[in-house]
Amino acid sequence: MWKPSTPSGNTPAAGDSQRQPSTPSPAPERNNIPSKPMTSASSSSDQAxxxxxxxxxxxxxxxxxLFIDGRVEGSIHLPGNRVTVGRNGVIAANITAREAVILGKVCGNVMATDRVDIRNEGSLTGDVIAQRISIEDGAFFKGGIDIRKPNATEKPQAAEASAAAASSEKAPARG
Structure with a gap:
């Protein structure tokens, strides 16, 4: 049954064609497998x-x-993103990000719009400006901390001002 379906010119490759059905079927699967994880990995978490x-x-x-396990000297500016300094990471730079997680050594100021986490083996020498900060037991920190509340603190003041303006407008109407 193999001979009628295969051309006569490929008789030396007939042994190869018997091997090819098992080889080509994994090959397309291999081509499909890497593309799917790359797509899902890039869509779920873009991290360099x-x-x-x-x-x-x-x-x-x-x-x-960005995950840093090497050495960076200068500045790191990734607003709206997370910067993670790995256990082997050594940073001599100011960091600006949405979130900073420090497991290695950082010498520089860290400004985060959300939070800064200094994990138990992490070290940070520099000032921190963030909404939230956590320093685990065993971590090293030397510097100043400036907790900046989100714009929610300004909204109640604006609401109070508009409420005061509304009550002052109502007061003359009553009297």
Whole structure:
């Protein structure tokens, strides 16, 4: 049954064609498998990384979260994203991000719009400006902390001002 379906010119490859059905079927699966995880990984979490053997001197900017296990000297500006300094990470830079998680060593100021976490083996020497900060037992921190409340604190003041204006408008109407 194999001979009528295969051309006679491929008789030496007939042994190969018997191997090919098992080989081509995994090959398309292999082609499909990497593309699916890349797509799901990129859609679920866009995170770049700097490996522990890399050294970067200068300004790091971007629009995705960053994991740093290497050395960075200069500045890191990733507003709206998360910066994670791994256990091997050594940073001599100011960090601006939505969230900063420090497991390694940071020497510089950290400004986060949401929070800064210094984990138990992390070290931060510099000032912190954030809405929230957590320093785990065993972590090292030397610097100042400035807790900045979100705009929610301004909204109640604006609401109070508008309520006061409304009550002052109502008062002359009554009297």
């Amino acid at each position: 990384s700097i490996g522990k053997s890399l050294v970067i001197k200068g300004e790091v900017t971007g629009s995705e979260s």
